[in-house]
Amino acid sequence: MPPRPPPRGGRGGPPPRGTAPPRGAPPPGAGRGQSSTAAAPPGQVMLAEHVQTIGVRKTGYGREGRPFEVFTNHFAAKITDKIIIHYDVIHPSEKTLPARLNFEIIEALQTKCYPQVFTPRAVYDGRKNMFASQIISFPSGHETQHEFDVFLDGIPEDPSAADAPKSYKVRLTKVATINPEVLHRFLSGQQSHDNSVLTAITALNVVVRMEPSLKYPFNVRSFFTNRETKDIGQGMVLWRGYFQSVRPAVGRMLINIDISTGVMYKSGSLIDLCLDFFGKPGNPAILAPSRGLPERERQRLSRFLVGVRVVTRVAQAQGQQRPGGRQANPRVIKRLSNQSAKDLRFSLRDGTTQSVADYFRITYRRELRYPDLLCVEVGSGALLPLEVCEVLPGQIMRKQVPPDKTSSVLEFATKKPEARLESIVNGLKVLEYDQSEYLRSFGLTVDTNGPVKIKGRILPAPTMLYGQGSRQQNVNPRNGEWNMIDKKLYRPASINRWIVIIFERQQRFSQNAADDMINGLRNATAAVGITGFQSQPRVSWENPQADVIGTLRRHGMEMRNTAGGLPDIYIIVLPDGAADLYQQIKHFSDIQVGVATQCLKSNKCFRAKPQYYANVCLKINVKLGGVNTVPDAKAIPFLADRQNPAIIIGADVIHPSPGVENKPSFTSMVANIDPMFSRYVAISKVQKSRQEIIDHAQEMVAHCLRMHINYKIETGIEQKAAFPRRIIVFRDGVSEGQFKQVIDGEIPKIKAACAALNLPVTPKLTVVVVGKRHHVRFFPMQGQGDRSGNCPAGLVVDSEVASPAEFDFYLQSHAGLLGTSRPAHYNVLYDENGFTPDSMQQLAFTLCHVYARSTRSVSIPAPVYYADIVCARAKNHFDPSLNVDLSETDLTPTDPGQKSSAKTLSHYQKNFKPLAQTAQRRMYFA
Structure with a gap:
């Protein structure tokens, strides 16, 4: 047995009464779409009155826009009429095991230990559920x-012998009988989306995933094969x-x-x-502490290796293999030694x-051969x-991909629509639905003749307005694009003083380059x-290794002393x-001082x-x-109704990278303050790691409402119109399983914020909810796509592949660039404003056109896009010396030889600085 190391030492307030969100249906008169008593056309259903839903119930379908047929990456399935039996699976006296090992145990249970009991075989989800x-x-x-004793290589002749292999206890308990009739009723609009429907859908998903999960590396709902791979370096293969x-x-x-x-x-x-991780193949000496391996690099490698399974060449040399050729006892790396x-x-x-x-x-x-190199400590403590370790193939890296490898991943993952659909159809040969014994035994069949063809609509784009002096003030976007040739901004800004600071060597960015840049900005x-900008700015070359914040502050004070005021904007190269460097600049501009900065990359x-x-x-x-x-x-019409002024809020939560510990999550809200829905303010907070529900929703909504009201009053809008009568929240980052949490956890806080402000x-x-993390794609008919081969901007689909019961739709609001465009999925969870499908779809599409950074419509409404950006910039609220990085784990006592620097939530909340007063009114995040 290899040696073991020595032991190591040492909320917002309650909601007002009577404001509880509705369950399954909107309040009277709310959320009623274009309902009808007539029979539903193909691809549509009429929902029975008694059906309850989590969000707003589907009461109609949109009609606006021109018809547009598309293929989608869905295949028709015929569900079974056979009863499904649900069993609970537990491992008594065992710790929680990895899903990979759980599958090995259940496979051994059914095929090697008790095959006569499991005929036909049951399916298993890798955790707690089995369906037969x-x-x-x-x-x-x-x-x-019943409780089974399971041996991974089959039951030995004498299970009680001292040298008998390890056994795993598996207890199966019958918990429910699933009648597929509930699914048929749900699909036809006659059944609520209750636990029986959810369990039936879960069972069918487990059926189709069972065989691939046994044969290939898998990750939740995806599995991977080595038929097509790409080595991208740094120890990673796609x-x-x-x-x-x-x-x-x-x-x-x-x-x-x-x-x-x-x-x-x-x-x-x-x-x-x-x-390979360090990009220095063939040079083992760099892994030797005596050769100067930097401690920071050792820590980085240690984080990368955590969780990797290895087998030892010592075991291989001694023939330690299990029957069937399986490697004996793979070990899981816990950390890298520092000696x-x-x-x-x-x-x-x-x-x-x-x-x-x-x-x-x-x-x-x-x-x-290499005694000077480091060691790894594995899960058993050895x-x-x-040099004695071999890395097993097919191990998924569940950490964030380094930024410099993102382009390589995108290049591998990106496929044009036609090629992507072809690859999906070819994937049916890998999936082999018609050969699966599991699908046959459960009576589930899949139509593999081709993808489903459905009907969508192309919405008309909103007219965009530019400022006086434009040759063409009204612009009609075509396929999500327009240009600014001969156009003036709707409301152009002005400045009095500006500074140019260049954090690049003058040999690389000369005076001529600076003059060229200044002239380009002026023009x-x-x-x-x-x-x-026609005035002459101060220009200075500075050392990026020096005190950056001190440098910016010094230049600002010098301008105030000589020119009578601070600069209106810093242009920084x-x-x-x-x-x-960027983080330090943004901490200075947004948090400390509140002055605008615009950073430009020298290249x-x-x-x-x-x-x-x-x-x-x-x-x-x-x-x-x-x-x-x-x-x-x-x-x-929604935007034009000045009698019912509205505030639109975008909200988001961002979590630490996969595998990262001891880092908080950040929340953000962004809201318009003008009546034209083009100028926004933001607020962000820090909260418990990986919590999706926004803790400070009441405080954040109240801040947005105050900023909105104050701006309107200060800019001369009459008092009555300054107070919003409608609030529309576009919430990002929520999975379908968390909808109820948002309804129960955030909506009461939003209402409490309104009550606390005593609005008239x-x-x-x-x-x-605006969803982006899904796999629904749309493909145009031959010759109907845009220049990229994608569907035109404005494609909306609210039938056929949408929910049969809830108010939802897919909107592909942007023109394609690279690869296959992903539509956004909108789910209306709560509605007191009585949106119809057409009015909600048109509002979402319009808001995708007001993103300030571009003259293109974007994939999600601008307030949601801004909320994403604000979350990503939340680390700038900390002093740069804290080195907050959501892609890296703080050092903890589990790293031998290192002092703990694990930071508590209270530590992060204490050090999270608010925006400077002047920055609160600016779109600093643009």
């Missing part, structure tokens, strides 16, 4: 419960995979199939994996100590030299109507790879074309309080 197509006859004769999910649709069940990408650890020698194999010592039973290198030499008669700002602005500076002007204008463009309210009129509330 008939009642299992337990050996004990007991009808509802594998092509397939996603599959059985989903209820209008009138029928469908299987949603998509291609996916898995990031795997590179298999083979652990030393080679470590060297080499020859220096790392442990205590023997006789009180003496021995190095790891000596242990392997004496015990295994193996002289290490210490293993790097671009003049063209769109921004004034003040940054070198490549300056993320830490981007060097000899840049006018289009580059035109795009920069869009950001500068809104940061200085201007407005770029607004939608024509005449075409949008209680605003009516609508809450819509």
Whole structure:
């Protein structure tokens, strides 16, 4: 047995009464779409009055827009009429086991230990649920419960022998009988979305995923094969995979199939994996502490290796394999040592100590080739030299991909629509639905003749308005695009003083380059109507390694002393790879001082074309309080109703990267303050890690309402119109399983915020979830796509593949660029404003056109997009010296030799600084 290391030492207030959200249906007169007593057309159902839903019930379908047929990555499925038996699965006296091992245990249970009991075989979800197509006859004769002893290689001749292999206890308990009739009723609009429907859908998903889960590496609803791979370096290899999910649709069940990408650890020698991580293959010496391996790099490698399963060459050499050729006892890496194999010592039973290198030499008669290299500690506590470890293939890396590898992942994952659909259809050969014994035994069939063809609509784009002096003030976007040639911004900003600071060596960014950049900005700002940039700015080259915040503050004070005021904006030129520099600048500008900054990358602005500076002007204008463009309210009744002023709020939560511990989650809200829905303010908070519900929703909504009301009063809008009568919240980042949590946990807080402000009129509330993390795709008919091969911007689908019971729709609001466009999925959870499908769809589409950074419609409404950005920038609220990074774990006592720096939530909340007063009124996040 390899040596073990020595032991280590040492909310918002309650909601007002009577404001509880409705259950399953909107309040009287709310959320009523275009209901009808006539029979529903194909692809539509009429919902029975008694049906209850989680969100707002579906009462109609949209009609606006021109018809547009598309293919979708769904395949028709015929569901079984056979009763399904649900069993609960537990492992008594066992810790929670990895899903991979759970599947091995259940497979051994059914095929090696008790095959006569499990005929036909049941299906299992890897955790707690098993489903059988008939009642299992337990050996004990007991009808509802039995406990099995399971051996991974089959029951040995003498299970009680001292040298018998380990057994796992599995207890099955019958918990329910599922009648598929509830699914048929749900699909036809006659059944509520209750637990019986949810369990039936879960069972069908487990059926289709059972076989791939036994054969391939898997991750929740996707599995991956090595038929198509790409080595992207740093110890990572991409594998092509397939996603599959059985989903209820209008009138029928469908299987949603998509291609996916898995990031795997590179298999083979652990030393080679470590060297590949550092990008220095063939040079094992860099892994030796005595050769100067930096501590920070050792920590980075240690975090990367945590969770990797390895087998030892020692075991292989001694023939330690289980029957069937399976490797004996894979070990899971817990951490990387901070000493080499020859220096790392442990205590023997006789009180003496021995190095790891000596242990392997004496015990295994193996002289290490690289005794100067580090060791890994595995889950059992054993210490293993790097050179004796082999990394098993097919291990999914569940950590965030480094930023410099994101482009490689996107390149591998991106496929044009036609190629993606072809790949999906070809994937049916891998899925082999018609060959699956599990699908046959449960009576589930899939139509593999081709993807489903459905009907959608292309919504008309809103007219966008520009400012006086434009050759064309009214612009009609075509396929989500328009240009700013000869156009003035709707409300251009102006400045009095500005500074240019260059954090790049003057040899790389010379005076001529600076003059060229300044002239480019002058020409671009003049063209769109921004004034003040014709004045001569102060220009200074500064050392990026010096005190950046002190440098910015010094220049600001010098300008105040000599020019009578602080600069209105800093134009800052940054070198490549300056993320830490950028964070310091934003902490200074947004948190400490509240002055606008615009950062430019030196390689981007060097000899840049006018289009580059035109795009920069869009950001500068809104940061200085201007407005770029607004939608024509005449075409949008909701926006044009000045008798019922509205505030639109975007809300989001961002969590630490996968596998990262000791870091908080950040929340954000963004709200319009103007009546044209183009100028926004933001607020962000820090809360408990990985909690999706927004703790401070009441405080944040109240802040948004105050900013909205004060701005309108200060800008001369009459008192009555300053107070919103309608609140529409677009909530990002919520999965379908969390809808009820939002209804119960956030809506009462929003209403409490309104009550606490004593508004003259209680605003009516609508809450819509905007989903992006799904696998629904739409593909145009031959010759009907845009230049990228995607469906045109404005495609909306609210039938056929949408929910049969709830108010939802898919909207592809943007023009395609690379790959296959992903539509956003909108679910209306709560509605007191009486939106019809057409009015909600048109509102969402219009808000996708007011994103200030571009002259294109974007994939989600601008307030949601802004909320995403504000969340991502929340780390700037901390002093840069705290080094807050959601992609890295704080050091904890589990890292030997390191002092704990784990930070509590209270620590982060205490150090989370609010926006500077002047920044609160600016779109600093643009």
